[in-house]
């Protein structure tokens with residue numbers, strides 16, 4: 001018997017309890033230092049033949065075994081981890097499909113290659129109703145093959161609401177498919193919020209509209225600088241007006257993409273949101289860093305990315321970063337340290353303002369590792385996650401089933417992606433990290449198979465989780 005390699009501890013101060021968590025079993029306990037002492041000495045005591053535990057120790061050992069803090073051999077534990085990842089990869093409870101209804105966007109954000117820059121919108125692909133019909137046929141086959149309990153459709157772009165006929169058609173017909181099969185159907189939308197109206201919400205609500213994610217990149221002034229229209233006009237006021245109108249009708253999640261120049265404006269945004277009459281209708285807030293390939297790499301194929309999950313909140317674990325494809329052979333990210341510190345700062349600020357936000361510990365493994373999660377581009381190209389959709393060369397298939405050797409080769413490359421990367425070794429965060437975001441690894445390191453490591457962010461998030469757990473137990 002030995003301590004699990006997935007145990008993590010946070011001492012809560014001299015003479016105080018210790019927060020003990022196992023990232024594989026997700027057990028979380030506040031224990032005395034006697035318990036952590038027993039935990040760390042147990043292997044040695046057994047090896048020394050000292051297995052004369054008293055009644056109290058035996059009861060503690062039993063509880064630690066039950067919660068996964070004490071395990072058998074390392075091989076057994078690695079086997080349990082492998083099984084955990086296999087179950088996640090093959091999970092059939094949910095079918096998740098993200099559809100990019102268009103690559104056009106009505107914003108001209110500097111950090112995004114999509115959008116109203118140059119002649120992008122003139123050539124950016126938009127899904128036709130014919131392609132949408134084929135997507136629906138394809139989804140029907142997936143429904144019959146996977147037989148999930150739940151089908152989560154996420155409408156994404158570009159700006160998905162620039163293609164409302166396709167949004168409506170997908171939602172209505174997929175809803176009907178699910179009704180026929182007794183499958184729960186949910187629709188989420190990731191939008192910049194400019195075209196979000198009550199009419200859109202009212203039209204989609206009967207067909208399973210579940211959550212809408214809107215991006216605000218800082219306070220009014222910062223957001224207007226970061227996310228303007230082509231003529232540099234600000235978009236903040238209009239988005240807030242739209243938000244106010246639809247709040248209460250649908251769960252709203254606020255996302256935000258920050259960098260060094262905008263991060264300090266987020267507390268002012270939180271102040272502003274707290275003062276609004278719709279503050280209590282905001283289901284969750286989740287800010288993320290913009291990770292750019294370092295200069296001189298041109299940020300081609302760079303997509304701000306955030307995905308809402310089945311509950312309308314950001315996917316548990318998905319998209320730890322704001323990253324995108326096509327960064328080429330960029331060197332390692334030089335902003336990790338900044339990012340790791342700021343992520344926790346923003347999470348703490350968000351909580352202080354009374355809003356829900358992810359805890360920063362339960363971050364992965366993300367959608368890319370799930371076999372029954374797909375992203376579909378406007379032309380019917382299939383991708384393994386939304387973050388790769390900016391680069392047609394990363395398509396792993398097509399909804400019409402065409403066989404092309406280059407896509408087969410890409411698919412084979414993705415098939416080799418694993419949530420337990422060799423480089424991660426026995427890192428205690430493997431079960432909740434899965435090696436980080438593969439898109440970020442591709443963008444920053446030029447190799448999606450490498451870990452994109454933000455261990456510092458996990459550690460500071462763990463401290464924050466420990467402090468909150470301790471505070472709530474008083």
Ligand code: SF4
Pocket residue numbers: 305317318319320321366367368385386387388436437438439440
């Ligand atoms: S690989 Fe990155 S972008 Fe893709 S789903 Fe995972 S976290 Fe999101």
Ligand code: SF4
Pocket residue numbers: 423424427428429430433434435436451452453454455458
């Ligand atoms: S990427 Fe870093 S934090 Fe994540 S499992 Fe690997 S070593 Fe641990």
